Amino acid sequence: MKDISLRKRYVPFPNNGKLIPKLRTIFIVKSFLIIICLVASVSLISYAYNAVVVTNKLVVENISKEEAEETNISHILFGIGGSAKTWNNRSRYSELWWRPKVTRGFVWLDENPQVNEPWPDTFPSYRISQDTSTFKYTCWFGDRSAVRIARIVKESFELGLNNVRWFVMGDDDTVFFPENLVTVLAKYDHNQMYYIGGNSESVEINVFGSYSMAFGGGGIAISYPLAAELAKILDGCINRYHYLFASDQKIGSCVAEIGVSLTKELGFHQMDIQGSPRGLLAAHPVAPLVSMHHLDVYMLNSLIPSLSRFESVKKVIKAYNKDPSRTLQHSLCYDLKRNWSLSVSWGFSIQLYPWLMNARELEMPMQTFKTWKGSEEPFTFNTRPNNVEPCKSPIEYYLDQVVDLPNGETLTSYSIIADSNKQCENQNYRPALAVRMVNVTATILRPQVWRQAPRRQCCEVINEEDSIESNLHIRIRGCNKWESVTPPFYDKYGDFAYFQRMVR
């Protein structure tokens, strides 16, 4: 609201002819002085500002070059929880990812390996854990080796090795993907206290363990300053939480006392599931693949149905070595000439659905597995049913060859699995079944994409004129502007929705 009376009272210059020239002079002199003052203060401020900037620059330059360097593999100290008895059999999994003279760290054993047991250079060196017999452990269904394993982070810290930014703990049956682990850790400031990892897939295990803890088999990453605080109080925690079953629960409880919360990263895989992991890994979230656990337990089938457990991990690692960032990354596309939907999990598998299906369903893991205790559900993510009816299940292809192309791209080929169920007589299904192999070309995915907002890459089916019916060629690429995985037709009957299809 305007106040009119105030305006009326305000008279800048009295209405007096003689006074005006005098006032004008005063005004000009005054303005001049004010301007001088202003100029002076502005230059003073800018001088002070420059001085601050210059000192800051010096300080920054003085921070040792090593500090300023991006986090790389040499900054990680691995602590693998092993035992003399199991190492013999598990070491081949560690050998798959361990890089002699590149990765740093130790496998921690309970006792010396047998005298004549070979210890090749392809193994991480071992350390013998300190004696933990005086610690309290009262979980009646557990094993007190949990105490020893929990202390690996402390014993690793106390080695006092140079230039360690992160302590990463895993089990002897954890397979790490080191480049991707570096990509993930490099996003965080190692000078702050970070506790990074993932939960279990099975709700029952998180309820038993905790949603606030990093599960040890999937891997636990602890920044240097947090490791320092942890090392100080860990032994006390171990005794205080004597009733807890597992080593990772004890670490989680101790981190809770420090007050640091878990930073969840979607690429850590505890793999607390039974059955076939193929549905889970065919629908990986948009995040770098950091770890996989339990690949050697009898409850978990091999990753690739036609290969042994060990051979199928080796196969995926073969693709991983060509393009770490892209491994297991999901791309969805349609072949609109044939009304097919395709789901690619790069370096692992492809599903061909001889009908159109919504992205929402394609993105969801097909439940080829049960919870760790063997129930149908629940999981910490949505799943869709694994249909046993031949006409309702996709045709699956698994990684066969990985080839470098002359243009710097990769060609991965995926073959249909032999037993291919599919005795489906449906007309739509037959031409799809004729496809025996799918070839995928893709550029190398730069790790820098993981600094950006996560988005699935797009793909397209390349139907060359002379292409053979039995061979499908898919190209993966970044999405174009306005591009989305959207079926072109109005879905009158809800046929594109997988669940709807189930109901009808």
Ligand SMILES: *[C@@H]1O[C@H](CO)[C@@H](O)[C@H](O)[C@H]1NC(C)=O
């Ligand atoms: C930077 O380091 C040099 C030599 O170590 C030292 O003389 C100088 O005072 C330092 N400057 C700052 C701003 O810390």
Ligand SMILES: *[C@@H]1O[C@H](CO)[C@@H](O)[C@H](O)[C@H]1NC(C)=O
């Ligand atoms: C990692 O960074 C350090 C600096 O902290 C540097 O000296 C070293 O050469 C780097 N190593 C690799 C493998 O890039």
Ligand SMILES: *[C@@H]1O[C@H](CO)[C@@H](O)[C@H](O)[C@H]1NC(C)=O
């Ligand atoms: C290693 O594991 C395999 C499969 O679980 C088993 O058959 C074999 O006996 C084990 N070998 C040793 C030395 O423990």
Ligand SMILES: *[C@@H]1O[C@H](CO)[C@@H](O)[C@H](O)[C@H]1NC(C)=O
């Ligand atoms: C694909 O589906 C649409 C909508 O149902 C249909 O009109 C079209 O004929 C189909 N094309 C082929 C090649 O089956």
Ligand SMILES: *[C@@H]1O[C@H](CO)[C@@H](O)[C@H](O)[C@H]1NC(C)=O
């Ligand atoms: C698909 O890839 C394989 C190599 O893995 C190659 O032998 C075959 O010729 C390729 N097919 C096509 C149509 O490019």
